[in-house]
Amino acid sequence: MEALGINVPGLLTQLISFTILVIVLYFFLYGPITRMLDQRAERIKSSLEAADRARTEAASSAEAVEKEMANARTEGQRLIAEAQDAARRAGEQIEQRSRQQADEIIARAEAEIAQQRDSAIEELRREFAGLAVLAAERVVERELDTARHQELIDSVLEEGLSNRQN
Amino acid sequence: MGKLISNPKLLLAAVVAVAILLISFLGGAVGAAFGLGFLGGPIPLIQLPAEYITEIGSYQLMNTFVMFWLAILVIIILVFLATRNMKEVPGRWQNLFEAFFEFFINLAEAAAGGRRGRMFLPVVTAIFLGVLFSNWLGTLPGVNNIGRIETVEEFMEIKLKKEFNAEGHGKLAKDVKKMGFAKFMETHGEDEHVEEVLRTFFSEHGQDLFVIFSGDSGVGFINLGRGEQWKVRLNQVVALPSNFDDHDAVDTFIHQVEVPRILEGVQPDEEQEWTATDVEEGRVGLLVPFFRGASTDLNTTLAIAIFAMVSVQFWGFRTLGFSGYAGKFIFNPIKDPIGAFVGLLELIGEGIKVISFTFRLFGNMFAGEILLIAMGFLLPLIGIIPFLGLELFVGVIQAAIFSVLTLIFGSLAIIAHGHGDHDEEHGAEQAH
Numbered sequence: 001m002e003a004l005g006i007n008v009p010g011l012l013t014q015l016i017s018f019t020i021l022v023i024v025l026y027f028f029l030y031g032p033i034t035r036m037l038d039q040r041a042e043r044i045k046s047s048l049e050a051a052d053r054a055r056t057e058a059a060s061s062a063e064a065v066e067k068e069m070a071n072a073r074t075e076g077q078r079l080i081a082e083a084q085d086a087a088r089r090a091g092e093q094i095e096q097r098s099r100q101q102a103d104e105i106i107a108r109a110e111a112e113i114a115q116q117r118d119s120a121i122e123e124l125r126r127e128f129a130g131l132a133v134l135a136a137e138r139v140v141e142r143e144l145d146t147a148r149h150q151e152l153i154d155s156v157l158e159e160g161l162s163n164r165q166n
Numbered sequence: 167m168g169k170l171i172s173n174p175k176l177l178l179a180a181v182v183a184v185a186i187l188l189i190s191f192l193g194g195a196v197g198a199a200f201g202l203g204f205l206g207g208p209i210p211l212i213q214l215p216a217e218y219i220t221e222i223g224s225y226q227l228m229n230t231f232v233m234f235w236l237a238i239l240v241i242i243i244l245v246f247l248a249t250r251n252m253k254e255v256p257g258r259w260q261n262l263f264e265a266f267f268e269f270f271i272n273l274a275e276a277a278a279g280g281r282r283g284r285m286f287l288p289v290v291t292a293i294f295l296g297v298l299f300s301n302w303l304g305t306l307p308g309v310n311n312i313g314r315i316e317t318v319e320e321f322m323e324i325k326l327k328k329e330f331n332a333e334g335h336g337k338l339a340k341d342v343k344k345m346g347f348a349k350f351m352e353t354h355g356e357d358e359h360v361e362e363v364l365r366t367f368f369s370e371h372g373q374d375l376f377v378i379f380s381g382d383s384g385v386g387f388i389n390l391g392r393g394e395q396w397k398v399r400l401n402q403v404v405a406l407p408s409n410f411d412d413h414d415a416v417d418t419f420i421h422q423v424e425v426p427r428i429l430e431g432v433q434p435d436e437e438q439e440w441t442a443t444d445v446e447e448g449r450v451g452l453l454v455p456f457f458r459g460a461s462t463d464l465n466t467t468l469a470i471a472i473f474a475m476v477s478v479q480f481w482g483f484r485t486l487g488f489s490g491y492a493g494k495f496i497f498n499p500i501k502d503p504i505g506a507f508v509g510l511l512e513l514i515g516e517g518i519k520v521i522s523f524t525f526r527l528f529g530n531m532f533a534g535e536i537l538l539i540a541m542g543f544l545l546p547l548i549g550i551i552p553f554l555g556l557e558l559f560v561g562v563i564q565a566a567i568f569s570v571l572t573l574i575f576g577s578l579a580i581i582a583h584g585h586g587d588h589d590e591e592h593g594a595e596q597a598h
Contacts, residue, residue, distance in 0.1 A: 004214055004464050005213075006465055006468060009226070010216070010226075010228060014231070015472065018292075018296060018473050021242075022288060022289060024242055024245075025245065026288040028242075032249040033264060036260075
């Protein structure tokens with residue numbers, strides 16, 4: 001042992017020195033470093049979890065928005081369809097009404113026309129009758145030949161017609 | 167080759183490199199064989215035990231202790247830099263230590279399975295850092311070559327004191343210490359114990375090399391230049407009383423040895439007694455370096471090894487309980503003779519691990535130190551450069567081996583004994 005240089009005081013010196021080193025490192029290196037590493041690991045873990053949560057939240061909200069949009073779209077389509085329907089119905093109604101009105105107007109006009117025609121015919125008939133009576137009176141008054149008769153009638157008719165035309 | 171010649175810068179560099187290599191080679195140990203060796207230094211006395219710097223009472227302050235404390239100081243400073251201001255986003259030193267810890271945490275958790283591996287970490291990381299910095303500081307310049315000059319008298323005093331103590335002559339040991347070597351030889355030279363001890367001592371140490379340091383300074387360093395021939399053997403510088411020459415041992419002493427030519431001005435004739443202090447303009451002695459790599463001392467490596475293995479046993483007991491851990495080694499020899507034998511072997515193995523730890527680290531680092539010294543002599547100035555790199559590498563490797571082996575032994579120690587039949591017995595008992 002002596003030749004190797006191993007001796008008790010030397011061994012004790014180095015043992016104590018090394019023990020001091022271990023103790024110092026335990027308190028000033030091992031403790032702080034492992035604490036820091038654990039703290040960081042914890043932090044990374046929690047922030048990863050937070051990120052995960054945020055991602056799922058974002059995904060779910062995107063889904064909700066999508067649903068909302070889909071709803072809105074169908075709603076819009078429904079509204080458009082309804083509006084179109086209403087418009088069509090309204091149009092039909094209007095058309096029908098206007099057709100009805102037109103029919104009524106036409107009918108009224110036709111009736112009026114017929115009435116006027118009837119009254120005109122009536123008037124003509126009355127006028128013709130008067131003319132005829134007049135013509136007859138004249139024929140009777142003069143007692144003239146046929147040619148005169150004819151002449152008279154024609155003149156009466158012509159007179160009547162031209163009157164009428166005026 | 168053509169490129170080399172055509173590029174003047176490269177050519178110049180090549181010429182300079184070759185010139186340096188040649189100078190280094192001729193100036194070194196090989197050149198010394200042909201009378202050159204102008205860069206050679208005095209070869210230091212390479213010895214296994216650490217050298218002491220100073221003595222405080224009977225406590226010897228060794229140069230390796232100083233280096234170990236220096237290593238510890240460096241570690242503590244680095245740790246202080248790393249942890250004084252810990253931040254979530256780490257700074258440079260903090261990051262380094264965190265990466266280092268992360269490596270060991272992963273390793274420990276892989277070896278021990280889960281978080282309980284963390285209990286190894288304080289010791290394992292301290293071993294890594296302690297060994298690493300002990301190794302690395304040992305490669306610094308100034309280590310092993312700046313130191314105190316131990317004179318031949320001092321050398322003899324210490325050696326003789328040791329020898330006397332070993333032989334059981336406590337009084338002689340005290341006298342040597344008190345009087346100094348020269349005075350002691352005057353008064354006790356005729357003592358037959360002294361003669362006996364001296365004879366054996368000189369037959370063992372007579373050829374030890376000493377160096378003549380120029381000047382009388384108490385602090386010296388092994389410098390490059392003119393050193394190779396500046397060395398003498400112990401038996402060339404130690405004078406003995408004239409009445410001592412009756413013995414056979416005298417053959418190895420100054421009287422019969424050819425007077426070294428370098429001791430200019432010191433031409434002792436046959437009858438003249440002379441001592442080391444007679445050398446003109448110089449001081450004969452040994453360089454006792456103030457610094458020597460801490461892991462080149464067996465005390466250091468043994469201390470760390472003991473600490474490591476005691477920790478391993480502690481982990482074993484703490485995890486498995488007293489009977490659980492002791493049960494790995496101790497079996498009832500009547501019931502289980504093979505188990506008892508194997509347990510005994512394992513118990514011895516635990517002790518062997520201390521020794522293998524100790525000598526693995528010591529051997530590597532001591533050999534490295536000698537390699538650096540040898541390269542310094544073989545190719546002075548440049549030869550050391552690649553080997554410094556090698557030594558830094560070996561330093562890390564040894565630190566890693568020491569710490570990881572401790573970790574592995576620890577994780578083996580906390581595994582419950584896996585004797586299948588025992589478990590079955592327990593299972594059967596519980597079932598009933």
